[in-house]
Amino acid sequence: MSLAKRIIPCLDVTDGRVVKGVNFLELRDAGDPVEIAKRYDDQGADELTFLDITASSDNRGLILHIIEEVASQVFIPLTVGGGVREVEDVRRLLNAGADKVSINTSAVLNPQLVADAAARFGSQCIVVAIDAKQVGDHWEVFTHGGRKATGIDAVEWARKMEALGAGELLVTSMDRDGTKSGFNLPLNRAISDAVDVPIIASGGVGNLTHLVEGVQEGGADAVLAASIFHYGEFTVRQAKEFMRDHGIEVRL
């Protein structure tokens, strides 16, 4: 026995509600974040990830209250991201009850933020989220919720973020997000081969075989999924039992 592969339900939160889109668009309501978090906790989720996708800055404070509320009822690690611009934002989220903070757009605009946050709070609580899209024969990093191309190669970027102190990388394939067609396995494999920090595969899970592929072919240390859990197709426990039956060590 050894370290279990992790299953991480992901809650995209806007205006106090959990939503889910397709290719980062067409958002659909999925329910109350605290209720959903408790449900996944009961089902045996290994961690939870909250991404604040609130477009306006007006409701920024809302995610802090949601995290406080979740942290008072759910006793597994919580990762929170979205709109993290400075070290102070990291501190606020950790104080609200987050165990890890995910940085995305701001890492591109200001890579030093990753180094500063890792130096102050430790690499173990700094996750860098990489939204990647296939452009020609490579994958390019996009920011601002997938709206802006950066011209940066995703695999190079992963190496750089590891070097700056990221403790974990959340790799989302924009091409697959919400499509239920499975992870982008070559993307995950390319990044997991390139770095020694844990990789969370994200984007595209439509069935339980996809989760197994993410670990066995994509080389992921954790798999993240949203829709298959939000709309009740599968429970986290079913997903874990399926992975166990396919030879993957999980926490049951």
Place this chain on the structure above:
Amino acid sequence: MIAIVDYGLGNVQAFANIYKRLNIPATLARTADSIAQADRIILPGVGSFDWAMQCLDRAGLRRVLDEQVQGQKVPILGICVGMQMMARSSEEGVEPGLGWIHAEVRRFGFVPDNHRLMLPHMGWNDVELARRNALLKGLETGSRFYFLHSYYFSPENSADIIATSDYGGTFACAIQAGNCYGVQFHPEKSHGWGIKLLKNFAEV
């Protein structure tokens, strides 16, 4: 009353939330008085060894902890770096530890192996019970807990080890020496087993 030592490090609120749910009185302790009044103490900790020792010194809580733990023999549970601080020293830093237990803290000696053995050791690993202990009552070998660390606790007296885990080799993940208890994992983030362990500590 359980005092959760709040010296500016670690997710102390998570412990308070769990004890609130268990209806067990617990308080975040920032002063010597609140620690002196407690019949149990939790010493959390995250980050580096030296930083944690310096924070504890700056908070002015070192003397009352020494007195309560070594003089009054109040049961104390160190969590992660909080456990490591109870040793004499750590390979991670130069600051002396609290020295309550004859132990050193060592860095994992294995050669990291891409995505099979990484540092830090992060995630859910299983524990093997080494001997019966009130802290581990009701737990089973194979119970999984959430770990996050690169250094481990190495006691001189192997009888202090009450549970082990395996990550590139066996290491002590739970210890007891007299009134000093320690766990390398994070019970406050380990769901049902973690809640069980914290409840056990309230009853040791």
